[in-house]
Every structure is written in C-alpha cells, then in structure tokens.
Amino acid sequence: MNKPKTSFAPPRGMRDFYPADMRQRNLVFDAWRGAALAYGFEPYDACVVESLDLLQRKSGEEVAEQIYHFEDKSGRRLALRPEMTPTLARMIAARQGALKFPLKWFTLAQCFRYERMTRGRKREHYQWNLDIVGEAALSAELEILAAAVAALKAMGLTDKIYNIHVNNRALLAELLAKSGISENHHAAVFLALDKRGKTGDDEIKALLEKEGLPAQAITETFNLLAVESLEQAAELAGPESPAIAALKELFELAEIYGISANLRFDISVIRGLAYYTGIVFEAFDAKRQFRAIFGGGRYDNLLTAVGGAPTPAVGLGFGDVVIMEIINEYQSATEADKRNGVIVGYMFPEQRCSAMRLADSLRSQRCNVDLMLTALKPKQFFTRAGNSSAAEAVFIGPDDVERGFAYRKDLATRHQREIALSGRT
RNA sequence: GCGAUAGUAGCUCAGUGGUAGAGCCCCAGAUUGUGGUUCUGGUUGUCGCGGGUUCAAACCCCGUCUAUCGCCCCA
Incomplete structure (x- = not known):
C-alpha cells in the first residue's frame, strides 16, 4: 500500500x-x-471570478498571460481578478x-x-x-x-x-x-x-x-x-x-x-x-x-x-x-501580540463544572474565554497559558471551589486578584 | 519565461562518500497549587521530493518542487 x-x-x-x-x-x-x-x-x-473579457478590455490581450483564467463547463471565459x-x-x-x-x-x-x-x-x-x-x-x-x-x-x-x-x-x-x-x-x-x-x-x-x-x-x-x-x-x-x-x-x-x-x-x-x-x-x-x-x-x-x-x-x-x-x-x-481574553483551567475532573460555569459567566460578559478541555497540572496549565494569546489565566483547584473564589492572574504582570466562582452576576 | 544561490530537528545552522550533530525550543522529573531562574533526564529527523552512480549518498550526477536574489513585469 x-x-x-x-x-x-x-x-x-x-x-x-x-x-x-x-x-x-x-x-x-x-x-x-x-x-x-x-x-x-x-x-x-x-465576486473574485470575473469575465476574462472585462479584465482584458482595460489592458489589452497580452494581459491574459498574467491572469489565472479558465473556461467553465459552458465555455464561458473566466478569470480570477488580478485587481x-x-x-x-x-x-x-x-x-x-x-x-x-x-x-x-x-x-x-x-x-x-x-x-x-x-x-x-x-x-x-x-x-x-x-x-x-x-x-x-x-x-x-x-x-x-x-x-x-x-x-x-x-x-x-x-x-x-x-x-x-x-x-x-x-x-x-x-x-x-x-x-x-x-x-x-x-x-x-x-x-x-x-x-x-x-x-x-x-x-x-x-x-x-x-x-x-x-x-x-x-x-x-x-x-x-x-x-x-x-x-x-x-x-x-x-x-x-x-x-x-x-x-x-x-x-x-x-x-x-x-x-x-x-x-x-x-x-x-x-x-x-x-x-x-x-x-x-x-x-x-x-x-x-x-x-x-x-x-x-x-x-x-x-x-x-x-x-x-x-x-x-x-x-x-x-x-x-x-x-x-x-x-x-x-x-x-510587541504591537502584534496584544494579549486578549482569559484562559481557564482546572486541576482535577471534580473542578470541571466550576470551570465551565466560570467560563460561561465570563463569556456572557463578552469576554473571550479559552476553557481547557481536560484537567491539567498547574505547571502544564500555566506554561500553556503563558504561551497562549490570553491576557489572564484562572486556574481552579479543590481549595478554590471550597473557598468560593479563585485567582485571576494577569499573564504579563503576574499579578493576581480574586474572582468569585459560584455567583453568576 | 531566463539566470544564480539555497533547502538537514519546531527555529538558527554544522556536517562535502563511511553509525545524522550542536545551540535554542519542546517534554518529563526535582516540585499532587502557579509559566521568564536553576539542576537532571528525554524526543528531536519523509537530510525538500524522485531517480541514477557506488560495497556504501545528507554529500557526487540527472530531473523536479519550493524559497531568495537579479532580468522581465507590475499590484
């Protein structure tokens, strides 16, 4: 084979x-x-496809050499527009x-x-x-x-x-x-x-x-x-x-x-x-x-x-x-990699629902959220977060769910502030 | 369309007929709660593709693809 x-x-x-x-x-x-x-x-x-005739009218017949042109199944002479x-x-x-x-x-x-x-x-x-x-x-x-x-x-x-x-x-x-x-x-x-x-x-x-x-x-x-x-x-x-x-x-x-x-x-x-x-x-x-x-x-x-x-x-x-x-x-x-949005991760499968609820809440506030699809170790998550284009990261573990809040970390400055977990305000 | 040069790990490159390498990156561990530092270990691979020469080809030959530069032409 x-x-x-x-x-x-x-x-x-x-x-x-x-x-x-x-x-x-x-x-x-x-x-x-x-x-x-x-x-x-x-x-x-x-339309991207134009009639070849229109494109040739302006610049003369030899332009056809520089145009992507073809015939459709009915024999119409067409081209991808060059301009x-x-x-x-x-x-x-x-x-x-x-x-x-x-x-x-x-x-x-x-x-x-x-x-x-x-x-x-x-x-x-x-x-x-x-x-x-x-x-x-x-x-x-x-x-x-x-x-x-x-x-x-x-x-x-x-x-x-x-x-x-x-x-x-x-x-x-x-x-x-x-x-x-x-x-x-x-x-x-x-x-x-x-x-x-x-x-x-x-x-x-x-x-x-x-x-x-x-x-x-x-x-x-x-x-x-x-x-x-x-x-x-x-x-x-x-x-x-x-x-x-x-x-x-x-x-x-x-x-x-x-x-x-x-x-x-x-x-x-x-x-x-x-x-x-x-x-x-x-x-x-x-x-x-x-x-x-x-x-x-x-x-x-x-x-x-x-x-x-x-x-x-x-x-x-x-x-x-x-x-x-x-x-x-x-x-x-620097100008090109402006960070934007929040990346959300969690440590164990038990925190998945909390993470989903948080993501949903943030998204409803018109915030772009990249929710992790599986549980990750902290190091894995933050490495990934740092390499992503997200501006902030929230990582949810058992203690955070217990407390009712997690930390929202600015990935550029590394400063953290609290973010509530349960509420949907 | 013509000519020149190049193509090896994710990236930058070394290797010029005889066991495919370095740095950076990446992954794992030290470290079952935090990514720029440190240490330890690990994978880096259609050597652009196809054919030929040879005991043996990343290396030589031919073809081809792609890129860069020049000619040409324009946006």
Whole structure:
C-alpha cells in the first residue's frame, strides 16, 4: 500500500495563514477598515471570478498571460481578478443612474496574478482599494492620501519610516510637449523615467534612442530627470501651468491634513499604467529597501473604458505583502501580540463544572474565554497559558471551589486578584 | 519565461562518500497549587521530493518542487 505523496506546501505563490499569521494579517486589515470608515468610505465587495473579457478590455490581450483564467463547463471565459479596478468600474457603470456621486467606496480584495514572484510579491495577495468616483476636485486626492496615512499610523508606523512620492502626469505631458515630443512617444518616455534609480543613464538613453527620439529631445528628457523640486518644475512648466497649480494646491491642503511631512514631489513617479491622467503617488519605506507600499492616482477615464459615462475618479491600491514585511522589519513584535481574553483551567475532573460555569459567566460578559478541555497540572496549565494569546489565566483547584473564589492572574504582570466562582452576576 | 544561490530537528545552522550533530525550543522529573531562574533526564529527523552512480549518498550526477536574489513585469 503506497499512498501517493502529497506536498504539504501550498501551490506556488499561494499562502496559508496559520493563527500566528492571522494575528499579523488582522492587524493590517483592522487598520485598513478603521481608516476607511474614519474617512467616510463605504465598504463594498464583489465576486473574485470575473469575465476574462472585462479584465482584458482595460489592458489589452497580452494581459491574459498574467491572469489565472479558465473556461467553465459552458465555455464561458473566466478569470480570477488580478485587481479590483475593472470590477469597480463595472459595478458603478451598471448603476450609474441610481448612484449618488461622488461615492467613496473601499474593499479588501483578494487578487491573483500569474507571474514570477520576488520578495514582496506573491501570486495571490490582499489589496485595500480606496476609490472616490465622481469628483474632480483635489479634495478627493487628499482624502485618500490622508486615509492611507491614518492606516499606516494605526499599524504603528511613524512618519519617519515612509515617504509618499507625488507627481502629476499632466505636468509630464506638459513638459514633454514643450520639448517637442509628440504624444505618441510619451508612453516610452514615461517608461524610461520610471527606470530612474534602477538602471543607468546610458541604458535609459539607449531606450529613448530606440524609440526614435531626436538627440535634442533626449537631452530635454534628461533635463526632466534632473528636476528635483517643485520650484524647478514650475520654472520649466511656466507660470500658467495648471499641473503645477494642482501640485501646489495639493501640498497646501496636505499641510492642513497634517500629512505634508510625508509628501515629496518626485518627478520619477509615473505609475506605469496607461490610464492615469493627473496626480499620481507612490509610498516607499524611507530606506527604499522594499517595493512600493501603496500607489494610486487620478484616472478620469475609468468608466469610459467599460462603456460608462465620463466620470472623474481617484483611487489607491495598498497590498498586504509589502506592508507586512515592513512591519516585521521596522517594528518590534510587541504591537502584534496584544494579549486578549482569559484562559481557564482546572486541576482535577471534580473542578470541571466550576470551570465551565466560570467560563460561561465570563463569556456572557463578552469576554473571550479559552476553557481547557481536560484537567491539567498547574505547571502544564500555566506554561500553556503563558504561551497562549490570553491576557489572564484562572486556574481552579479543590481549595478554590471550597473557598468560593479563585485567582485571576494577569499573564504579563503576574499579578493576581480574586474572582468569585459560584455567583453568576 | 531566463539566470544564480539555497533547502538537514519546531527555529538558527554544522556536517562535502563511511553509525545524522550542536545551540535554542519542546517534554518529563526535582516540585499532587502557579509559566521568564536553576539542576537532571528525554524526543528531536519523509537530510525538500524522485531517480541514477557506488560495497556504501545528507554529500557526487540527472530531473523536479519550493524559497531568495537579479532580468522581465507590475499590484
């Protein structure tokens, strides 16, 4: 009899969450939900399986290679969603007449992507999506950025640990146009600018030459790369630039929100994706050791892409993988193992009923109770209690039942106080 | 999809052809009423998986899986 050996590991790029992992994950999820609700976003959810057609419409046919897709038994071409944005666009377009704009929606979405993994990237992850749809004012960008900062704060990450790099796609378009680079070359230039810091200037130059840009335009582009400050960008763009005005307003408003310490103007933030139209942003850890923490921006063509009416929108995507790595890197474990609840044990079978009654009484007071399933020796019980996530331990022996009270021990401080056994108050 | 490196106890790792090891953890006892100290004893094991070479493989060879890093791509 030989059983087929099955691997205990989850499929490539997929993740299991053991209770210890869930504690960490919940820390992140709670921060996300809390911040979203605090900033007035409403929760929504949607199906994980989408029609392949919808997902392809946005980014082109080749994206199918990076999507988990399949046919159902009726031959429908379906896929696991790689991101939430197309689904959001579909849902909003479906009820565009009924919904009251602007809307502020959020979700915690599990997304899948079939591709090679590196650190901070899996084939499956959870992403906090925050979107404001139907508002052209910069207030929308601010609310989203402030909510993201609030979430990071709730995770215990201080201002010093991360920076939010902000740019405006409209600014880049203005500057490139001034350099005489026509719009059909913009995508390639964006790509080259996006590589700054990763690749050498020679390689970037080679990319631009390959795109067929004249030498002078390449020089101009490198002048853009050298832009370090908003003032410098303003000089290049001229006093009438609406893109500069938008950035200036953004930084002014950020002051009022108290998040300006984290914001940096950074002309290299492009966000690869074609659909961004205005302000774009990306957050990184201060040491630039990890991938982007979150990213997003304004994409005013969202709904037209799925056949809806033109609608301005701002969105943010914030994945769980990178932030968990950063929390582990920058933060001691203390925040993650907050103790909670009471663990209740007893010495002999004779005390089982007392222990059960106590557990019942505590539970009725909305206290989480882990009741031991069998009698344990004191040492066994307290070892177990200390290793558990419980905040307090109550151990019941014959003497306690006799006396009518036991001791409720704080497992962190080891202080004890009395707790009544018989009463049900 | 390509390239490099790695995989041995719960964890960190040593072992480079000849009886699978150390530290920490865990378990039991000292201690039939109290978990961070001490002492004594004990288990740590599909050596990632499958095949090959060999008298003999954790070690060499081939394949494969997984992880990490780089390329690519993005969230």
